[in-house]
Amino acid sequence: MVKVSTYFLMSLGAFGFWQSMDKLHVWIALHQDEKQERLEKAMEIKRVRAELLQQAKEKDTLA
Template sequence: MVKVATYFGMSLAAFVFWQSMDKVHVWIALHQDEKQERLEKEAEIRRVREQLIREQASQKDSSY
């Protein structure tokens, strides 16, 4: 009886462990996706800002 209870307890613990690891992996993947999206948005903002600065500089140069 003790062996059966021990086996059941270990099986349950392994199941809970793997379920929690699965949730951790999903959380990590989502966090990395969010980070990648944020970095892409920041790069796009930087690119557009540099383009606007260049356009403003060229307009200033042409007005003189």
């Protein structure tokens, strides 16, 4: 009886550990995706800003 209950508890513990690691893995992946999206938005903003500055310089030289 002790062996059966020990096996059951170890199996339940392993299952709980596996589920928590799975949730942790998903959380890390989502966090990395959000970080990548923020970096992409920042790069897009820098690109547009540089483009607008270039257009402003061209207008100033023409005027």
